[in-house]
Amino acid sequence: GESVGLHLPTLSVQEGDNSIINCAYSNSASDYFIWYKQESGKGPQFIIDIRSNMDKRQGQRVTVLLNKTVKHLSLQIAATQPGDSAVYFCAERNGSGYSTLTFGKGTMLLVSP
Amino acid sequence: NAGVTQTPKFQVLKTGQSMTLQCAQDMNHEYMSWYRQDPGMGLRLIHYSVGAGITDQGEVPNGYNVSRSTTEDFPLRLLSAAPSQTSVYFCASSYKRTGNTEAFFGQGTRLTVV
Numbered sequence: 001g002e003s004v005g006l007h008l009p010t011l012s013v014q015e016g017d018n019s020i021i022n023c024a025y026s027n028s029a030s031d032y033f034i035w036y037k038q039e040s041g042k043g044p045q046f047i048i049d050i051r052s053n054m055d056k057r058q059g060q061r062v063t064v065l066l067n068k069t070v071k072h073l074s075l076q077i078a079a080t081q082p083g084d085s086a087v088y089f090c091a092e093r094n095g096s097g098y099s100t101l102t103f104g105k106g107t108m109l110l111v112s113p
Numbered sequence: 114n115a116g117v118t119q120t121p122k123f124q125v126l127k128t129g130q131s132m133t134l135q136c137a138q139d140m141n142h143e144y145m146s147w148y149r150q151d152p153g154m155g156l157r158l159i160h161y162s163v164g165a166g167i168t169d170q171g172e173v174p175n176g177y178n179v180s181r182s183t184t185e186d187f188p189l190r191l192l193s194a195a196p197s198q199t200s201v202y203f204c205a206s207s208y209k210r211t212g213n214t215e216a217f218f219g220q221g222t223r224l225t226v227v
Contacts, residue, residue: 008153034214043117043203043218044156051212089155093214100146100171101216103155 008087010108019077021107023090026071030092033066034101035075038087047075047088077109085111115139119204119219126194126226134189134222136204143209145187146171146216147179149200156203162187163209194226 013019025033031052036044050057050064050073057064063076073090090104120135138145146161148171158171162181176198178190187206191198201223205216 032212032214041220043205043221044216045218046215049214091155091214100158100161101214102172103148103157105153105155 008106008108010110012110012112013080015080015082015111015113017080019080019084019109019111021075021077021088021109023073023075023104023107024071025073025090025092025104027092027094027102028068028071030094030102032093033064033073034091034093035062035064035073036089036091036103037084038089038106040086044089080109080111082111082113085109117204117206117217117219119202119222121222122220124222124224126191126224128194128196128226130194132191132194134191134202134204134224136187136189136219137185138187138204138206138217139185140206140208140217141184142206142217143184144207144216145181146205147177147187147189148203148205149173149198150203150221151200159189159202191224194224196226198224199226200224 034049035047038044048059061078065074087106087108089106091101117138143164147159148156150156157173160179162168168179201221203221204219207216
């Protein structure tokens with residue numbers, strides 16, 4: 001069957017490099033911004049989130065940066081490993097009532113040994 | 114814990130047929146949702162539920178029905194399948210908790226309508 005990875009922007013890196021995946025969001029009222037990872041044949045998996053009143057948040061090997069001035073979000077992965085190969089989605093939470101998630105189109109990360 | 118379980122994993126339907134995609138979670142999550150994922154696109158919300166007996170429409174609800182009779186189950190019904198509904202469908206669940214953004218997804222159902 002057709003892969004969800006077709007037509008996606010792709011970032012190719014070497015193992016051990018740092019990776020930066022970018023995302024532009026649209027809703028200034030979103031209260032949280034989230035990154036999900038989707039490996040081939042699996043459902044998306046939560047990586048990290050950042051609240052809209054923060055600029056930076058760090059996790060294990062990952063850092064998310066938020067620039068509200070230009071509505072830009074990035075995910076930095078340190079010392080990228082082959083297991084990091086996946087499609088990465090940014091998502092925003094609209095912050096009103098039950099907060100649904102709006103997903104971006106995704107970026108494919110390919111890590112070469 | 115099994116997490117979020119979707120059945121079936123694959124399905125082929127003829128145009129006009131109806132079917133139900135099953136979703137069950139064993140984490141006692143209040144929130145459940147259905148998304149569809151098409152090539153080159155992100156996930157688009159079809160329907161969601163904030164608790165048993167409560168459902169609401171998402172971004173692309175046409176052609177789909179849902180119900181939430183129990184906390185655990187959230188089936189998605191295709192009323193009369195159309196080729197435009199060929200997609201991968203994901204069910205997700207999450208806690209109703211202030212600041213929670215982590216949704217747990219099932220493995221997906223790949224549906225082809227011919």
